[in-house]
Amino acid sequence: MNHKYTESEKQTIIDRYSSGESVSKISTDAEIPRSTLYAWIKQYQEEQESGKKAITAQSYRLLENKIKRLEGIIEILQAVECTVNDPLEIKLCQLETLCGQYSVHMLCEALNVPRGTFYNHIIRNKRDHTWYAKRREEFRIKIQQVYDDSNQIFGAAKIAAIIKNEGCRISVEMVRELMQDMGLVSIRQEAKDMYDKEKRRHKNYLNQQFNTRKPNQVWVSDITYFRYNNKNYYICAILNLYARTIVGYKVGKANSTQLVKSTFKASFESRNPDEDLIFHTDR
Template sequence: MPMKYSTEFKIKVIRRYEKGEPIRELCQELNISQSTLYHWGKQYCTIQTKTRSYTPAEFDAITRRLKKAEHELEIIRLSGYLARVPLQEKLPLLEHLHNEMAELHSVKELCEALEVARGTFYNHIFRRADRRKYQDEKTQLMQKIKQIFDDSEQRYGADKIRVVLAESGQRVSAKRISAIMRELGLQSVRTDAKRLYKKLQQRRKRNLLQRQFTADHPNQVWVSDITYFKVKNLGVYLCTIIDFFSRRVVGYRISRCASTRLVTMTFRNAYAERGEPSDLTFHSDRGGQYISDTFSKLLQRCQVKQSFSASGCPYDNAAAESFFAAFKKEEAYRREYTSERHFQKSVDEYILFYNEVRSHQTLKYKTPQAFEDAYEERHAEKPCSDNDFE
């Protein structure tokens, strides 16, 4: 019966061999064959690098992981995905990674990974303070413009608001005020106010869903809403778009302003990410961002039908309300956010959990991702009829 040796014994023998003791003497002393000692060497001989020592098994495992990582990286590069991501989305991500992983990865490594020039990234960092100052000033100006607009009972236009601001010592051009009003969806009284009023009233009556909370396939009905949350005395707004078929969050965005831009950017990203679906209905409440001409015209250009909840009736938009209730109860109210970035990370992680991990009763306890995957599988397996080839 062959002799069994402990791992500790084998390692001690290999260490003696590494210190220079001849193989023949070791084999004679310990009464083992040279082939056995060579076999132990393959298992326990150390491979020395600049940073640490490895056993052959550890080194082989690292080599396999390296080959796999190189293969995955090659796939990412061949797909061209990184080239399609806008630079303005890469830069904030790079800044976040740099702040969180400065000790692990250099700026050069991070920039090369996301295919961004280091000079571009450094310019982004150096100009950040100026951008934040400009954004803070713009936020304050937006609040003042909205306050003056509301105080006039939505009567004042850009010129009159400019005069009110000048009287308080703040000089702003009417052109800039007009641009901010468009962004906020503010529209003063006009000569064609009656026609616009009738048009708006007609549009507001369009509730295409009528609480028929069903959909036959993905990208048939999207519902959207905006919620407010306070982070360190700073108000932030979260806009989400949910696919009614699978309850999947297909788009979301965070902003310090509940502006029309927040809604349009959220929709644009979701619309592109979902492959620009056709025959889509977009349902929301009657918030100023959703009924603005800018957003309505965007939906018209994309040939998307627009639907609105009845005034003061949150049940007409129950799916969006339900998501916000779940997010606040399961995530937001359980955290003490230290910054806007912390809140953004929390939202990112929760929506990933919501889409891919959290089961939904309305989906027969499947996740939104699994529910959509099951739909795709059913239709992929559906046989073609003769009519499909006519």
Template sequence: MPKKYPDEFKVKAIRRYEKGESIQSLCQELHISQSTLYHWRREYCSIQTATHTYTPKEFDSITRRLQKAEHKLEIIQLSGYLSKVPLQDRIATLEHLHTEFTKVYSVHELCEALDVARGTFYNHIFRRADRSKYESEQAQLALKVKQIFDDSEQRYGAEKIRTILISNGLHVSKKHISAIMQELGLHSVRTDAKKLYKAQQRKKQDLLNREFRVDHPNHIWVSDITYFKIKGSWLYLCVIIDLFSRKVIAHRISRSASTRLVTTTFRAAYAERGMPKNLTFHSDRGGQYISDAFSKLLQQFGVKQSFSATARPHDNAVAEAFFATFKKEEAYRREYTSERHFRQSVDGYICFYNEVRPHATLKYKTPQAFEAAYTNDYIEKTCSNSGGG
């Protein structure tokens, strides 16, 4: 009967191995076979990330917890529970969380989590009865500035808004209006708008140049959005794919093709993949991807943004190919009876695509198996380089 060793004994042996002791000397001293120590190495050798060091068991545990948290969020979204909670109740909860955790969560995160528009929340704050007279007046002024700005189809700057307020009997300085516009995130048309537009377009470079092969995961992600009409209503599907393994690492379905659809999908992928460094995100030039909110989110995480050229779908061929395959193998073979039916179909197919379906580009391995093989090789090389046994 094989001898059983305590976990503490195994860990100490591997830590000595990681510090440079050879496998041969350790085996002789501890009276164990080399195959046993190799087995312990696979089980207990450290995995180094940018901020932490994990054992394979710890790393798998963290991955499972992330998956569990992701599933909980998906269940909440699928249940439609938030939409059944009265808006005023959600706003009250949001206000409490904003007061208690103002240094932890931004208004944007809180509003997104509780499905409340930021404008609705700000309007609620503006209308609070316990505000002082001055604060109430400033809130009313901010609402008027916002209304004039929106009525001009977001063309007017501070000076034009000031002129309209004066014509309505309200005298406010241009500087004060500019401050309000900055606080509300209102940006008017500028005289150098054409110059700025061209500069922004130059920045939207294609960093891939149709080179779709990379040598490790979490180096380049590609993304796209497609849409389906289910029982008279449009549903939009956003996916993010790791270019290395062609694995769909996150997907979301929404009733609107909004920037929020893209940001929530990216946040899910970014958390699921352990907040990778030196990442490039590639997409077409759809309004959701070129939006200021999404670009700032990528900048916040240090992610480079890459874009296909206009009207050149082959620049984003991997994402386009996935949707073509999904439609051919799944969507066009179904008669969807409801939104829930469609969501279940998408979830089921992506699981099949990642874990069962062999991929020609990956030498007929599945995306999941292709990544697992890379991870195992990486661990073996890391342990071998750190050992010398």
């Protein structure tokens, strides 16, 4: 008489195989033909394979961010001297001591405090809170040092990462807020913003055609700037596309048409190019 096995019985037999028992032993003990047992095992393995979820780069990043968030919450819970069940005022005072070292979202999530309530607490107390002011001043010094060491290139994210590597907890949001308050801007970002504004205003006649047949056929120029003693200085340079050499440059205190004109005039008088010269200045 053929016995019809339930799914539960099949799973029990497959579990015996998965735990290391041989097919022959299971077949003998359970009085099941080997062919049937192999069919069950194959079906189980196929179901397992089809049920596996592919890990994409996006899901990996989400999982990585989740782990970092949970690690941060654990650090916060270990640092504070209260629990989630303590009164709100106690939790607010404890979170305030960690403000700037972790994001507000993470702080509030750790002790189950509404973000709006925490912001109101900080705004209400920070004017008279000497510890808070002292902490921000320490951050200002560190930010200024890293900013100057990078020749004013690094932005908020990079500066925050460097300060964290030095053992000090600070969020990117806090660095960005203090940099704005201090008037610090990454030169690369500001130069890009200036370029994008100019690009929208003028038509590009050169249109990326940088190959020339003879010297002084096409000159191109651009302006960039640098800071010295808390002041901006602008430098205009003119390049001969044929030889890829600088034919002239000037430094000025303002990014003006006059700076470009004077640089071009001096270069033209020193080189005396042909009349068919094309001069391209930042589009």
